[in-house]
Amino acid sequence: MTSSVYLDLVLVALLAAGFWAAPALARPTLPFGVRVPAARVAEPEIVRAHRRYARGVLVVGTLAFVLVAFASGGLRWEPAAAFAAPVLAAACCGLGYQAHRTVAAAKRSGDWYSGTRQAVATDTSLRTDPVRPQWIFLAPAAVLFAITAAIGAWHYGDLPATLPTPNGMTVDSALRGATTVGRAFATVTAQLLSIVLVALLGIALPRARPELDAAQPAASAARYRNYLGGVLRLLFGTAGCVAASLLVASLEVWEIVPATTGATVVSYLPLACAVVAWVAFAFRVGDAGHRLPAAEEDSGRVQRDDDRYWHLAGMVYANRGDPALLVHRRSGVAWTLNLGHPISWALLAALAVFAALAGFGVVELPSRGG
Known part of the structure; x- marks a missing residue:
């Protein structure tokens, strides 16, 4: 094989x-x-x-x-x-x-x-004193992006007429295309886009509605703080892993490093480390941090039954009465848009317009083929 x-x-x-x-x-x-x-x-x-x-x-x-x-x-x-x-x-x-x-x-x-006392917990300190992203963890990704861009700019004039095609982190030396700025710097562009996306998430996630438990409001707020801080650090670290993987792929595209099986393995190693870190984090803290220790007596209340606002097995949330734009999904280390918020539909409409323009060729997207 x-x-x-x-x-x-x-x-x-x-x-x-x-x-x-x-x-x-x-x-x-x-x-x-x-x-x-x-x-x-x-x-x-x-x-x-x-x-x-x-x-x-x-x-x-x-x-x-x-x-x-x-x-x-x-x-x-x-x-x-x-x-x-x-x-x-x-x-x-x-x-x-x-x-x-x-x-x-x-x-x-x-x-x-039946017979339960339903309630909703809030913690205003998560608004007045939000979890602050530790942007220093994004520095390795920025440094690797700068290094990759500098190497590409240095070697661009010496590149051959055709270049191998990157397919994810795998570079196919047999499938080649004409050397253009877009093709030559496709992996560098991917680095930049990943950094920008992670930075936007770093701004948005601390402003999302926190996931608290009415049975233990104070403890769940403390757990959520620790959980969100860990998610942000992992996000920034993952951006660095992606940048490192794309650096190796860039060297293969520019044929500074041969596109061999060994190089492919090396390019996937940082991503593998990121996956291992996320899995370990998920098992240690649990969904929304519910596995983290926190001592508090049960309040005798249960979280309000809000199933009517969740659809597709807890994947889609729509509540016009909720001012939150981002809410934590019911499963996984993930957030989702509140489709009851008008801004959500504006964002989805913008994405749909972009996809339509790309489909008609008005906006050119990187090609995986030749």
């Missing part, structure tokens, strides 16, 4: 492992995106939904792995992973949605919120 086949297999395995582990990282009171009282987290329906989901992901993940190995290694059909990955993701999402419906139905039939 070639190195690209092994990378495809690793991609499929990581994707399946991520879906398999996702429910374990979620808050216990949000199984499969359904809000339940803490006293109900061990209900038999929830336990069975977890087991069925885990078995389903293992089955479809194994099938996808075997099919990619056979198609890519045996039949030499290189696009196998490009088809298998989205199909695997769709299948796992379908399993998750089925589990969501099972838990939601059990919640309705059992009237799990």
Whole structure:
């Protein structure tokens, strides 16, 4: 098998492992995106939904792995992973949605919120004294970007008439295209875009609505602070890892370093380190920091049942009465737009216009091909 086949297999395995582990990282009171009282987290329906989901992901993940190995290694059909990955993701999402419906139905039939005291917790200090991004952690990414740009500018005049084509972090020396500024500096542009995106997230995330628990309002606020600080540091560090990987890919594109399997492995190492760091962080702190220690007696209240504002198994949030633009998603280390906010639709409209312009060729996007 070639190195690209092994990378495809690793991609499929990581994707399946991520879906398999996702429910374990979620808050216990949000199984499969359904809000339940803490006293109900061990209900038999929830336990069975977890087991069925885990078995389903293992089955479809194994099938996808075997099919990619056979198609890519045996039949030499290189696009196998490009088809298998989205199909695997769709299948796992379908399993998750089925589990969501099972838990939601059990919640309705059992009237799990009957007799509870529902409440919403707020902490104004997260607004008056927000978590401040430690921008120094973004410095390595900026330095690596400057180094890469300087090397590219220095060697641009000596570049050959054609250049290898980058495909992610893999550079295909057999697939070449005419040397242009856009092609020569495509990886440098990717570095800059990643830094800008991470910087924007560093500004936006501390302004998102904090995820607090009415049962332990003070403790959950402290946990969320620590969680958000860790997320921002990891984001900035990930930007540095991306910049390091793109530096290696740039050297391959400019043929300063041969585009070999060894170079490909080196280019993916920083990204692998970032993935390991994120996984370790997610397992240590949990979704929204719920695994972090914090001592506080239970207030006797439960978080308000707000399922009516969440759709697609807790992935989409729409609440016109909520002034927050960004809210923490119900699963994963991620935030989402409040589709009940008019600015969200303005942002989505801008993206749609950009996509349409790119589709009609008005805006030129980097090509993966020749």
